[in-house]
Amino acid sequence: MSRDRISVSIQNAVVCLAAYLAGVYFTSSFHSRSSSIGGLWCVISGIVVLQATSRDAWQSAVLRVLGTLIGATIGGFYLHLFPFSTIGMAVSVGLTVLLCQALSVPDHGRLAAITVALIIVISNGNPELSPFANAALRFSESVIGAGIAVLAVLLWPKTKEAT
Numbered sequence: 001m002s003r004d005r006i007s008v009s010i011q012n013a014v015v016c017l018a019a020y021l022a023g024v025y026f027t028s029s030f031h032s033r034s035s036s037i038g039g040l041w042c043v044i045s046g047i048v049v050l051q052a053t054s055r056d057a058w059q060s061a062v063l064r065v066l067g068t069l070i071g072a073t074i075g076g077f078y079l080h081l082f083p084f085s086t087i088g089m090a091v092s093v094g095l096t097v098l099l100c101q102a103l104s105v106p107d108h109g110r111l112a113a114i115t116v117a118l119i120i121v122i123s124n125g126n127p128e129l130s131p132f133a134n135a136a137l138r139f140s141e142s143v144i145g146a147g148i149a150v151l152a153v154l155l156w157p158k159t160k161e162a163t
Contacts (some may be wrong), residue, residue, distance in 0.1 A: 071115025
């Protein structure tokens, strides 16, 4: 094992820990029942952004947040207009991917689609959580996780593999 590989592994672990704790704390302030999902969503966002090199971290974070914004918007509006259904979820996912294709962010269409599915499923299990609050929480968690990853990339000592 090289020093660089160990450093990247530790960086991922630190981002995971910080993102999960930040997500749980943030989300529990608004909806405690979904706080562990909030922590997980922050971790996912952080790790997705962290995979980028230091010079690509900002671009990756912006695209991640844009994809999540698209997915959260579609998921929130779907649930505002219709109750949960698997067909509705599938149509929402398809529309989300299509919109990401049209906006020329196809790589983040998958993440936007996952956001839609996550929002719709969470709302199905937590009917007391308004669709727009759910969407806002998932978007905020994505921003928090991406921000933690960008901060880690900017502050972490550069390795040969990460430059």
